[in-house]
Amino acid sequence: MEKQWHSKKVLVLGAAKSGIAAATYLHHAGADVTINTGNIPPEDEQDKIQALGIRSVFNEHPVGLLNETEVIVKNPGIPYQIPLLQEAISREIPIYTEVELAYLATEADFVAITGSNGKTTTTTLVYELLKGGKRPVHLAGNIGFPSIEVAADAKTDDLIVIELSSFQLMGVESFHPRSAALLNLSEAHLDYHGDFDSYADAKGNLFRQMTRDDQIVVKLTDSEVMKRVPTHLAPNTFSFERGDASVVDGWVTVRGERVIRVNELALGGAHNVENVLAALLLVEPFDIPKAHIERVLRNFGGVAHRTESLGDVLGRAVYNDSKATNNVAAEAALRGFDAPVVWLCGGLERGADLSSLVPALSNVKAVVAYGETKERFKELGESQKIPSFTVETLTDAVALAFEQSETGDIILLSPACASWDQFKTFEERGEHFIHLVRAYEEANR
Template sequence: MGRTKSCGSVLDNWCTLCFNNFSYVESKMTTEEKIKNRRIGIIGMARSGLAAAKLAAKLGGQVLVSDSAEESKLLEQISELRKLSIPFETDGHSENLLGCDYLVLSPGVPLNIEILKKAQKKGIPIFSEIEFGYWVCKGTIIAVTGSNGKTTTTTLIGEIFKAAGYNTFVCGNIGLPFCEVADKIGKHDIAVVEISTFQLETIEDFKPHVAVILNLSPDHLDRHGSFNAYKALKYRIAENQTDTEFLVLNEEDKSLTTDNIKSGAERLLFTTRDKSEMKVFVSDNKLVSNFDSNKQNIIDINEILIQGPHNLQNAVAAVCVSSIFKIDSKVIKNVLSTFSGVEHRLEKIGQVAGVNFVNDSKATNVESVCYAIRSVAKPIYLIAGGRDKGAPYDKIAEIGKDKIKEIYAIGEAKEKIFEQLGKTIPVHLIDSLENAVQLSFEKATPGGTVLLSPGCASFDMFKNYEHRGQIFKEAVASLKGKRDEKVNS
């Protein structure tokens, strides 16, 4: 565990305060009582942890930030902490953290690390950054989770509410941490928050006014162990809701209608099928809202700018949430007809020598890859791989055997992809994303699609999925000069 000289005396004072004055927080306390003068350990210096640390310090907490990475890899974060005189430690988690009133975790920090085991034995509460932000947020929270479509749906809901005149914050597991804006969200404002299972593991009081569960498929099994454990964590988004709140569920996902989801909220079901008993459904190619016995045709589904079955589900979910707040149908229609989607999610990069390039770096599980395969033009030259998350890849072959021409496997999972898919589809083991782009371009035919849809986490080779997507786009840009060479070959 390392410590910089500039923060040394501050950290020493912090440790003295911790071990001489130990006390806990309780749910019934006010936000000020939970934070001001409390000894708060923040574990993880990623963006969410850093945002929580800044918020805690701003509100009068005595903060210690701890990260297992070496100092040389955290220079940017350390610079920010130094400016605010926030104590920190690197190269491991010391037992200084055991003098805290409670700990706040960055989403990527697993619960089975040694310091957290010791904290649990000692009875020290452990909260997620989402829980911590919830204590501070005064606005109305719409929380969105699911295995796929979270970012698109969260962003789409945010755009609809902004267009309707609400002061709206779109945040959470979407790039902007909840804690970065929580204290800026006023009583009459809307917070649309994307939530992951990692963030739901350690909530206690978190209670959104509207909770949305889009769909469920096996994901993060490397962390959660089983699909049932993963689902149980997803359902925690609604566990504190009462009959004054709403739980929005996808009727087409049977887990969501047959599992015993603990929630006191009013349940609202949506579907892309023609089922008029649902709150939002599709009939004769019209997206229909059915609230307060008032059926409204919102939009012809062919007018929705983001196409594909998965995006129709995202749009229907967004309409369901918007209808709770009685947002004008004309506002909803206008947004649906102009919203072009989010970066790194089936993002069309353009063409080189007649070959289409699509950046789907946000696809970090197998089901997302299957959505992408259904959505793009064949023949597909698929670039997949990264850090394996425990789920099998067989479904990619099942869905893609008639569309995928070749697979270019990268990262830690490439051998597993080869073993599970190589008998059905040709799989090439490639050492880098850049080389995968080059080789797939050389093989691709005009009208075909080079699709980056990894089905894996990015952390083996990249900082995050955004970094992976950016490298892909840069690699595609480098091909532009080779257009004539390919055309003439």
Template sequence: MNRIVRKFINEAILDGKQAVVVGTGKSGLAAARLLDVLGARVRVVDRDESVTEAKLGPLAGKAELVVGPHEKGHFADADVIVLSPGVPVRKLAPVLEGVPARNVVSELEFASWFIEAPILAVTGSNGKTTTTTLISEILEKAGRRVFTGGNIGVPLCEYLLDMEPAEIIVLEVSSFQLQNCLRFKPHVGLFLNFSANHLDYHADLDEYLDAKLHLFSRMGPEDIALLHESLHPLLDGRSFTEAHIEWFGPTNRFEAPHLLGEHNRSNVEAAWQAVKRFGVSEEQAAEAIRDFRPLPHRIEPVAERNGVLYVNDSKATTLDAAEAAVHAFERPVRILMGGVWKGGDVAKFAEGIKGRVAAVGLFGGSREILEPELARHFSVTWDETLTEAVRRQAGLAAPGDVVLLSPATSSFDQYHNMAERGADFKRAVEGLHD
């Protein structure tokens, strides 16, 4: 437990204050635990009526649990309201009427009040987890003591409660987390790219971009904003930070044999530009980058059968991510797509993959959105399940082809998450007969 947390406890800053935590996911429960330690009265609310006291763990019987539709009375007495990342504040607007906006914060914002170590934060529509993990591996191999978390792994509130202090805090941050940040301030902020995404959560692209830019809004001239060169049209002439701005793009500076595609050359360069601010040498970075392997479900080779390579890119939940995956290969690609639609320009996507895609195998949801445009340019089939789509494309593939699961959608039509979808793809590939 760090010095600032102890200060809050010793000075009873939150003693007796009413805190409301919205959501019972990992982040929400970590925030509830921290609020309890700080002396606040904790109420946890969740729309899911199946949530029971057991979900609260050590807070069961101590924190108040309210399930079912949110009501004004759940929030009217709150001194602070902490939102889990998956809770859109605009959908709470009717029940938050009269509550000062400064009282409503994300778990990331709340935890950041207690952080003393410099923060290195990574955002973007695609590639956040790979880049964040690569940054942490470089720093750790260079001998730095690092905490890695935020939108991946361990919530920041949990770090404050249960982990040894780190020299550097490396965070993946999503638009969900950033939208309700007021004072969150990294020393280095990294914006990898921007494309249509999460339009099932945000009202529109402008709201989505504004949320991303919250990352930089409290940074000062002593801080560094690293921005991908593709963001020039969006950000040139726009006042969004007082940080020192530097731009980056793909380079061949480092050998990264396990990270395929131009987008990963950008991610590698971004990681280098970030870590060198913390005293890492180019030689130290090069060694870590050379050894780094892609995370599961991110352009992950699964098997090669009869000359056909099967690749799991289940994490590609946007059209831009799927296009980047297609361009990672010099071989003809048979791309598997389908799931819950999150937005994007299918016609632009089709133009971007022409000449590289041999066929499109659709499965599950979003057929009505994807098929009309893609069928104008490619051979398109549809199967109800991913396993059926894998079998079909395996039967049609020629030696030298790539069968690529890069769905460009979320997984929630048939799976609990993208990892479950990726695991199903692997099972389907394992079930193929040579």
């Protein structure tokens, strides 16, 4: 696998964990590697690059680097619009992301998941399900180790479960997963892709090399998803209402066979039921024992900050959905509960139209909004005659949410906004929320 890189002149764009992992693999494979970043990396990254003994160019992307470049391996977040990449495209220099590099580095099979929402939960669930099979399984990408590190160590019979973004899928050509899912599509990352169709088509690249012998998993009731399935493929479909995997009479079913009752799932919310349905189809080719599947589904409670259950807190069921940084994600969370919901929302002002959230507010008994967007969320709630309040910070919001709720209610943090007005990341916001909930519980026992 490494022979193809011997003496090849490769430009690695971007450092951080994945860029350094790619540069390390290529250097050890005998490539002539240059690593280039548009900023000055932190000292620890510079030390790692220096230890490799490869050429480095920091704080700019000089087009002259292309004169000695045969292949580019690009960090997914670097836009194709920068002059260096535009010139590379005009010169027809191949531009890969780390995912393509990983695929070329191994004979292991990939199980790949993409979509606008639910990727991380589904990917992690698939990993847990596959651990009950006979084949060694690895978790790679955004929620595991860099994919090239995993691929370089994986054996032929191994399975690699990987979550993929639209950014990553723009840079694949030969990538061919054995089982793959496109969960759903909604408007996202339009500042990067330019328009919805370009974004959705990038997601559709997942299926580019797949055949009818592979497991293609798609949401039947999402028309934009179905448009991205190549006509020669025979997809396996899921949705809450119908498909090869669906919910029938309160049971999760696959091809008509009952698997588990919906009310026995550890994951909460209708959107997570669909993630379960997709996961069951994704693992179908790998002969996982039914007893293991049932055990995982009864115990897998989700991923941190993604409709993460914090359990019973003073008689309320509290959920941390800090990852919900847009309307679609928040709508999915809100629709997932039948009990009365006190909704904590707000954050960075991006000017999004909030009206699409109205149909999901039927179970909301109170809106507690904070941050830059607080007044607009208050107006949204009041337009539906829902008691709505504004506070400055998440700290104040948590206390007010408990005051506005009662035993049996749901307290849901699902901001529908990015966190950057008050927090560095959605993870930091979620961790702060958990801390605030635990502190309030301790003080009011």
